[in-house]
Amino acid sequence: MTLDASSLQMVxxxxxxxxxxxxxxxxxxxxxGLIIASLIAVFPVFWVLVTSFKPDARAVETxxxxxxxxxxxxxxxxxxxxxxxxxxxFGNSVLxxxxxxxxxxxxxxxxxxxxxxFRFPGKRSLMMSFLVVQMFPFAVLIVPLYNILIALGLQGxxxxxxxxxxxxxxxxxxxxxxxxxxxxPTDIDEAGRVDGLSPFGVFWRLVMPLAKPGLAVTxxxxxxxxxxxxxxxxxxxxxxxxxxxxxVGLQVFVQQNRTEWGxxxxxxxxxxxxxxxxxxxxxxxxxxxxxxGAVKG
Amino acid sequence: MAEVSYVKASRVFSGNPPVRAVDELSLxxxxxxxLVLVGPSGSGKSTALRMLAGLEDVDEGAIHIGxxxxxxxxxxxxxxxxxxxSYALYPHMTVAENMGFALKLRGVSKTEIxxxxxxxxKMLDLQKYLERKPKALSGGQRQRVxxxxxxxREPSVFLMDEPLSNLDAKLRVETRANIAAxxxxxxxxxxxVTHDQVEAMTMGHRVAVLKDxxxxxCDTPRALYDRPANAFVAGFIGSPAMNLKTVPISAEGAKLxxxxxxxxxxxxxxxxxxxxxxxGIRPEALGIVPSGDEGMDMTVELVEELGxxxxxxxxxxxxxxxxxxxxxxDGRTPPTLGQHVKVAVRDHSEIHLFHxxxxxxxxx
Numbered sequence: 113m114t115l116d117a118s119s120l121q122m123v124x125x126x127x128x129x130x131x132x133x134x135x136x137x138x139x140x141x142x143x144x145g146l147i148i149a150s151l152i153a154v155f156p157v158f159w160v161l162v163t164s165f166k167p168d169a170r171a172v173e174t175x176x177x178x179x180x181x182x183x184x185x186x187x188x189x190x191x192x193x194x195x196x197x198x199x200x201x202f203g204n205s206v207l208x209x210x211x212x213x214x215x216x217x218x219x220x221x222x223x224x225x226x227x228x229x230f231r232f233p234g235k236r237s238l239m240m241s242f243l244v245v246q247m248f249p250f251a252v253l254i255v256p257l258y259n260i261l262i263a264l265g266l267q268g269x270x271x272x273x274x275x276x277x278x279x280x281x282x283x284x285x286x287x288x289x290x291x292x293x294x295x296x297p298t299d300i301d302e303a304g305r306v307d308g309l310s311p312f313g314v315f316w317r318l319v320m321p322l323a324k325p326g327l328a329v330t331x332x333x334x335x336x337x338x339x340x341x342x343x344x345x346x347x348x349x350x351x352x353x354x355x356x357x358x359x360v361g362l363q364v365f366v367q368q369n370r371t372e373w374g375x376x377x378x379x380x381x382x383x384x385x386x387x388x389x390x391x392x393x394x395x396x397x398x399x400x401x402x403x404x405g406a407v408k409g
Numbered sequence: 410m411a412e413v414s415y416v417k418a419s420r421v422f423s424g425n426p427p428v429r430a431v432d433e434l435s436l437x438x439x440x441x442x443x444l445v446l447v448g449p450s451g452s453g454k455s456t457a458l459r460m461l462a463g464l465e466d467v468d469e470g471a472i473h474i475g476x477x478x479x480x481x482x483x484x485x486x487x488x489x490x491x492x493x494x495s496y497a498l499y500p501h502m503t504v505a506e507n508m509g510f511a512l513k514l515r516g517v518s519k520t521e522i523x524x525x526x527x528x529x530x531k532m533l534d535l536q537k538y539l540e541r542k543p544k545a546l547s548g549g550q551r552q553r554v555x556x557x558x559x560x561x562r563e564p565s566v567f568l569m570d571e572p573l574s575n576l577d578a579k580l581r582v583e584t585r586a587n588i589a590a591x592x593x594x595x596x597x598x599x600x601x602v603t604h605d606q607v608e609a610m611t612m613g614h615r616v617a618v619l620k621d622x623x624x625x626x627c628d629t630p631r632a633l634y635d636r637p638a639n640a641f642v643a644g645f646i647g648s649p650a651m652n653l654k655t656v657p658i659s660a661e662g663a664k665l666x667x668x669x670x671x672x673x674x675x676x677x678x679x680x681x682x683x684x685x686x687x688x689g690i691r692p693e694a695l696g697i698v699p700s701g702d703e704g705m706d707m708t709v710e711l712v713e714e715l716g717x718x719x720x721x722x723x724x725x726x727x728x729x730x731x732x733x734x735x736x737x738x739d740g741r742t743p744p745t746l747g748q749h750v751k752v753a754v755r756d757h758s759e760i761h762l763f764h765x766x767x768x769x770x771x772x773x
Contacts, residue, residue: 299497302464307511307558308485321501 164377171373186378195375198382200354201361204270205339206386208357211274212338213331216281220330221323223282224289225315229298239290242283253279254347261348268350273357276348277338285330292326293319328397335390340383358383411475411488411565411598413438413461418470418480420456420622430456432622433470438615441596443589444627445613447603449645453622454602455570461600462491462568475565490559491568494575496551498543498558505530505539508557529557532591549580556588560595567592567599573608585612606646610634618642636761640768643689643761649720652695652734655765656688656727663688663762666705666726670754676762679771686771689761692720692737696755697744704751707734709744719743725752 134142163171165182173180190198226232227239257276258267266272296319304314320327342359349355362383365376413436420431431453438444446454459465461472463484471480479487490511498507506513508529509522517525530536533553543551552572559567572588573581589612592599603609609616610630617627618641626638630646637643643651656663658680662671665688672680680686698704707723710733718740724731736752744750754760762771 297495297497299493299495300499302462302484303491303493303497303499303558305464305484306462306489306491307562308514310483310485313514318499 160377160380163373164381166374168372168374171377186374187382190375190379190382195372195379196361196364197354197356198358198361198379201356201358202382204354204356205358205383208270208274208277209335209338209386211270212277212281213334215274216278216285216334216337217327217331219278220282220285220289221320221327222315223286225293225319227286227290228293229301239287242286245283246280250280250343254343257344258347267348268355270349270355273345273348274338276344277334277341281334281337285334288330288333289323289326292323296322325397328394332390332394332398336387339387412440412442412473413475413566413598413600414473415457415461416471416473418457418460418467418472420453420460420465421468429622431460434619434622434624435470436617436624436627438598438600440598443592443599443601443612443614445601445603445609445616446619447606447609447616447645448619448625450604451621452619454604454619456622457619458568458570458600458602461566462489463487488565489568490562490564490566491570492555492559492572494571496543496555496572496575498551498554500543503540503542504535504546504554504557507543507554508561511558511562525561525563526557529560532560533557548576549584552576552584556591560591565598567597567601569599569601571603572601573603574605581608588612607648610646616646618645620645636770637689638770640687640689640763643763647691649692649735649737651689651691651761653687653689653763654727654732654734655685657684658686663760668703668705668753670760671757672760672762676771680762683765685765687763687765687768689763690754691759692735694754694756694759695734695736695752697721697736697738698751698753700751702751702753704753705734707736707750707752709746709748709750712743712746714740714743716740721750723750723752 162178164186165179165184167181167183167185170180189195193199227235257279261267261272261276264272266275300318300322301314304318305311309317340359341357345357346360346363349357349360358379362376362379365372365379415434415436417433417435418431419429419433422428422430434453434457436444446457448454456465460467461474463479463482463486467480471478473479474487474489499510502510505523505526508526512522512525526539527536530539533556535550535553535557538546538550538554543554546554552575555572569588573584576584585608588601601608601612610633613630615627616630616633618625618633620641626633626642628636633642633646637646637651640653644653654665656665658664658672658677659669660677662669663686670688705725707721707725709721709723711722713720713722718737721736721738721744722733723736725734726732734752738744763769764771
């Protein structure tokens with residue numbers, strides 16, 4: 113008997129859809145859906161950008177156009193300080209957001225590490241309380257926090273506001289980081305201790321470098337908590353113009369009878385830029401950080 | 410270089426009732442010795458090692474390294490190096506940084522660290538990989554880096570916690586020999602934990618067998634094999650395991666199916682008033698004899714061919730029930746499945762008797 117290649121070949125099966133294949137209609141529908149969702153997400157931001165170049169009088173029109181007397185005037189007037197101490201506010205916001213990030217991440221990293229590695233009485237209730245405090249709406253917290261700040265003599269100061277932001281950022285970040293630290297094998301801690309590190313040395317020289325993705329995500333969260341926040345900032349900062357943060361300062365464009373939409377839009381774009389930069393810096397960690405921290409926690 | 414001693418050291422985990430993971434362990438390890446701690450899982454062998462490393466508290470008793478009481482000294486003050494089962498390499502450091510980390514912490518100069526790391530790398534054939542991160546290494550290479558990290562330190566004691574269990578079988582045998590040779594060359598006191606009795610027998614100068622936190626016996630591999638202190642050690646050391654059966658005895662000896670194995674006067678005295686003993690005989694001390702000879706009738710149930718020899722598993726009637734025996738036979742002429750064979754004791758000096766309840770050896 114002879115065998116040739118063709119006789120060995122199986123009858124070619126009809127082309128069937130594999131699990132990964134889609135029909136044309138499904139493909140079109142899927143893409144249309146995604147494109148619409150993307151537009152919904154992107155369009156408002158895009159329109160703010162368009163408006164930011166228009167004079168206030170042209171910002172809201174019955175038949176909107178992409179360009180209508182557009183110029184960089186709004187930006188130059190804001191940055192030039194004609195519409196309030198924008199650069200001072202910017203500086204305040206940066207200072208407060210960075211301080212919040214540094215303090216919140218340091219506190220939650222140390223707390224999260226302790227909760228991940230050590231057994232101590234009250235550990236469960238501590239973690240539970242972190243979860244519970246996140247459930248109170250901001251509005252409820254303003255009065256009690258204000259009283260505490262007065263008692264501490266910190267009302268109206270940037271440091272006071274930083275501590276207030278930490279109360280929201282620390283519990284969440286602690287949870288995130290505890291979850292992340294749990295994924296780092298304790299063998300590494302032990303190897304470090306045998307190699308001659310103190311317990312804090314293990315945390316600082318081994319665990320922190322390994323937790324970079326988790327730290328990046330929590331830093332981002334802490335930064336955003338402080339950066340765009342309005343309610344606490346307007347309640348706790350002094351009324352003086354040069355102590356305002358950006359988010360509070362933006363309110364000068366919204367007056368009782370008149371809103372300076374063009375300037376407001378331009379200022380909003382300027383406010384968004386630092387947040388975008390921070391996001392850009394941490395985005396490569398975001399997926400790994402969020403998934404490994406949150407899921408395996 | 411240092412000797413190590415456990416002085417009635419215990420580790421008690423709280424609970425109800427509290428668990429004595431290591432129970433009054435007393436053990437002396439002399440300078441330069443290679444001691445293997447072996448036992449089934451949950452026997453406390455790893456806990457005992459971690460107590461020595463300072464990673465686990467010593468609740469009672471004491472631990473000495475080089476004559477100094479280190480019971481309450483943190484790990485970094487004990488001058489030990491440890492190889493972990495998972496290797497526990499620092500993922501964010503290169504191989505060279507991993508190996509030199511302990512020296513860096515001690516403030517050793519960069520040039521000296523480099524020289525020592527290179528020397529160790531040469532010994533372990535790791536020179537090509539010094540700039541790599543651990544994730545870019547194979548399992549065997551990672552294992553060697555973990556060894557290197559320990560060697561570079563030049564500690565007074567090496568601690569190894571199942572360092573070979575993540576390697577494949579062939580590499581494990583190879584690395585086993587390398588570690589033993591390396592230890593011989595460096596002459597550093599080594600405590601090695603394993604659950605694998607073959608590793609224990611082949612590597613250790615002495616082997617300590619643990620069970621449920623209690624030290625069963627500590628002796629040279631030969632002595633453990635020839636004179637196990639109790640039925641547990643007898644069954645644990647040796648592969649395949651010793652045949653351990655409870656059999657009736659009389660003044661003539663131990664009664665097995667069809668034969669009475671004569672016992673010495675001393676053995677019978679030791680058995681005292683017992684009418685049953687635990688009778689132990691290794692598979693290699695049994696043999697298949699021609700059908701006319703005196704022996705136990707065995708029905709072959711399984712033949713495991715190992716090449717040089719074969720292991721014959723079969724049922725033998727003892728008293729009312731039947732018991733399984735394993736016999737080691739010549740690999741070229743094994744019996745077939747279902748065959749009835751006669752099995753006899755080849756060497757009467759290799760019979761071990763144990764107390765049927767306590768399991769203690771009855772000295773013969």
